[in-house]
Amino acid sequence: xxxxxxxxxxxxxxxxxxxxxxxxxxxxxxxxxxxxxxxxxxxxxxxxxxxxxxxxxxxxxxxxxxxxxxxxxxxxxxxxxxxxxxxxxxxxxxxxxxxxxxxxxxxxxxxxxxxxxxxxxxxxxxxxxxxxxxxxxxxxxxxxxxxxxxxxxxxxxxxxxxxxxxxxxxxxxxxxxxxxxxxxxxxxxxxxxxxxxxxxxxxxxxxxxxxxxxxxxxxxxxxxxxxxxxxxxxxxxxxxxxxxxxxxxxxxxxxxxxxxxxxxxxxxxxxxxxxxxxxxxxxxxxxxxxxxxxxxxxxxxxxxxxxxxxxxxxxxxxxxxxxxxxxxxxxxxxxxxxxxxxxxxxxxxxxxxxxxxxxxxxxxxxxxxxxxxxxxxxxxxxxxxxxxxxxxxxxxxxxxxxxxxxxxxxxxxxxxxxxxxxxxxxxxxxxxxxxxxxxxxxxxxxxxxxxxxxxxxxxxxxxxxxxxxxxxx
Numbered sequence: 001x002x003x004x005x006x007x008x009x010x011x012x013x014x015x016x017x018x019x020x021x022x023x024x025x026x027x028x029x030x031x032x033x034x035x036x037x038x039x040x041x042x043x044x045x046x047x048x049x050x051x052x053x054x055x056x057x058x059x060x061x062x063x064x065x066x067x068x069x070x071x072x073x074x075x076x077x078x079x080x081x082x083x084x085x086x087x088x089x090x091x092x093x094x095x096x097x098x099x100x101x102x103x104x105x106x107x108x109x110x111x112x113x114x115x116x117x118x119x120x121x122x123x124x125x126x127x128x129x130x131x132x133x134x135x136x137x138x139x140x141x142x143x144x145x146x147x148x149x150x151x152x153x154x155x156x157x158x159x160x161x162x163x164x165x166x167x168x169x170x171x172x173x174x175x176x177x178x179x180x181x182x183x184x185x186x187x188x189x190x191x192x193x194x195x196x197x198x199x200x201x202x203x204x205x206x207x208x209x210x211x212x213x214x215x216x217x218x219x220x221x222x223x224x225x226x227x228x229x230x231x232x233x234x235x236x237x238x239x240x241x242x243x244x245x246x247x248x249x250x251x252x253x254x255x256x257x258x259x260x261x262x263x264x265x266x267x268x269x270x271x272x273x274x275x276x277x278x279x280x281x282x283x284x285x286x287x288x289x290x291x292x293x294x295x296x297x298x299x300x301x302x303x304x305x306x307x308x309x310x311x312x313x314x315x316x317x318x319x320x321x322x323x324x325x326x327x328x329x330x331x332x333x334x335x336x337x338x339x340x341x342x343x344x345x346x347x348x349x350x351x352x353x354x355x356x357x358x359x360x361x362x363x364x365x366x367x368x369x370x371x372x373x374x375x376x377x378x379x380x381x382x383x384x385x386x387x388x389x390x391x392x393x394x395x396x397x398x399x400x401x402x403x404x405x406x407x408x409x410x411x412x413x414x415x416x417x418x419x420x421x422x423x424x425x426x427x428x429x430x431x432x433x434x435x436x437x438x439x440x441x442x443x444x445x446x447x448x449x450x451x452x453x454x455x456x457x458x459x460x461x462x463x464x465x466x467x468x469x470x471x472x473x
Contacts, residue, residue, distance in 0.1 A: 010035040013065035013087075015055060017047035019363070020071075020096060027099050038063040046359055046367045048094075048436075052076025053373055055089075062087050073436070075375065094436070110344050112329040114336075117300055119328070120177055120196070120309045121146035121321050122279065127159040134165055138174055145325025148196060150309065151189065153180035159188075166192035177216075183207055198309070199245060202227045208240055216243045216275055216307075223257070225264060232269060243273040243307055248296075250284040259299065266303045276300055279311035282320050289320050290350050290446060294327045298341070301331040319446055323348070326445045350446035356432040357381050361395075368393045376406070378421050378437050380429045385422060399426055 012035055016024050021041045028037055042058045044050065048071050055070065062068065068087050070078070072094035082089045093102045121141035126134060138149045149169055153159055162185070169176050170193050177196035178189025183204055186197050190211025197213040201220035208215040215235070219228040228244060235242045246261040265274065278296045282289045293310075300308060312320045326347045334341040346353070359367075361381045368388040371377065379386045384397040387406070394405045399422035408415040421437055428435035434442070 010067070011063075011065045012037045013063050013068045014039045014092075015047075015050065015059070015068060015070050016041055017044045017050065019045055019359070020047040023096050024099075027096055031100055031103065031105055033103060038065065044367060044370050045363045047071045048073045049367050049377055049379075050074045051371075051373065051375075052078055052081045052089075054370065056081055056084055057372070059085065110330075110333050112326075112333060112345060115328040115332045116306055117297060117324075117328040117332075118147045118307045119145055119321065119324055120148040120150045120198075120275070120307060122150040122152050122179060122309055122311045124152040124311055124313050125154070126151045126165065127154050127157045127162075131161060131164060131168055135168060135172060138169060138172070141321055142174065144322040146310075146321055148175040148177050150177045150179050150196075150198065151194070153178070153182060153185040153189075155182070159185065162188050163192040166194055178213070187211065189213070196243070200231070202231050202234075205231055205234055208235065208242075209238070214241050214243060216245050218245045218247055219261075222247045222249075223254075223261075225261060225268070228265065229268065232272065241273075243275050244269065245275040245277065245309075248277050248280045250280055255281070262299070262303055262305070266305075273307065274303070274305040275307035275309060276305050277309040278324065279309055279313075279317075279320070282317050283311055283314050286316060288351070289317050290323045290327075290348055290444075293320060293323045294331075294341075294348055297324060297327045297331055301328075301335055322445050346442070347444040350444040352432045353434050356428065356434050358434070361386070364388075365393065376418060378418075378425050378435075380425050380435045385425045385429055387418070387422065397426070397429070399423060 014024060014028070014037060016039060018041060021039060025039055028039070040063065042050065042054065044054065050071055051074065053076055062085055065087055068085070068089045069092045070089060072091050074091055078089045078091065093099055123129065123134060123137055141149060151162070151165060166176055166189060175195045176193070177198055178186055178194040179198040180186055180189070181199065186200070186207050187210060190197055190207065190213040194213045196216055197207070197211070198216045199218045200207060200215040201218050203220060205215070217228065217231045217235070219225055225246070228246070232242070232244070244265055246265045247258060249255050249258040262274070262276065265272070276296065276299070278293060281296060282292050285292060297308065299305070308324060310320050310324050312318055326345065330341050330344045330348065333344055357380060359379060359381060361383050364379045364381060364386050371388060371390050374389050374391065376387050376389050384395055385399065385402065386393065386395045387402055388394065392405070394402050396402050399419070402422060406418060408418060424441055425435050427433070428441055
């Protein structure tokens, strides 16, 4: 009878600190891993600031482990440490929450591939742009979330290449719209193949009969919704699809009243497609646009508005399209899961974070007392910036106060490095952002991530997304 010998399970030793020990044990227990493990707390507070030298001094028993896993931010020569201990020592992930993924466990992340708000991205200076410029901008907008390229016309401005523009955009696979109050521009755009046209009203509805473009209809005058009702009745009788735009007004020029109009139009026409021109608020308010976009798209989400018109004209609006793209995904996920739009994705918190200071000053001081090497560590707390090594602990709110105490005046490379890191730390402290030494600050959707940056498991991919609702055309 053959003897069956069970395969030996790998034994991993996890080294950690006081603050992270409980969470590490909970994560490992929930993982139900296919290996045996031992969690050993090395007697220091902050695991992230562990070093190879600390481990060599403090670890007296490897607990029969086949390998040792240390925090991802652990500094020092792990190869030399492995040789000293006789056991391979490896870095794990930087964050404990990423430990399951590190071992190949599939994590449940919010599905941000779906949304039901279409973004019209307006090229407001199209008549003054060359064809190549228009195609380049259209490509950028599409890569950052735009669904429709809106070709804006200008009053009393010739647009001789209008037809050529629409032919080229259609050849590149773009959905398009023509944006003008001039009937001649609208007719030319519609005949050139525009999928939508902005904006018709009761006196220009005849244009909708001449072209196949889906009309986006506004009240005329803007405060008189009865004119919008008349337009709806006419278009319904003609069997023509349409989108209603009650017109969002700037602050102090009818903003609150215009929000009421959107609510009233939805009440009067519960099944109608609607559009909100969010650019009227983002462009005409000198405030960071990520919050404005999120709030306005929240209103769209509640009122079942599936189209927005966004612009990136002013300097402070340079990220309006990607901001709206992420906002619509987060809001869709929150609504479909009957939850608040919190803890879904951090990309809309460009300036602040929920927990910017993970360690208290006394905890940082406790860690500093354990340092036995000359390498500087930098941390922040509510009180300010802290830089320390074996020779001292220094705190300030201005990096220039710290420089004379560091003794690096004659070491240009070291001084440059510390200057960069202390500047990052000061910015993080001032804004209330998370700071991790040797890592760039995370600005969310306000910037494009560096090309070399690893893929964020929370990331979203506009190109792979789908609208929940069908194109109304």
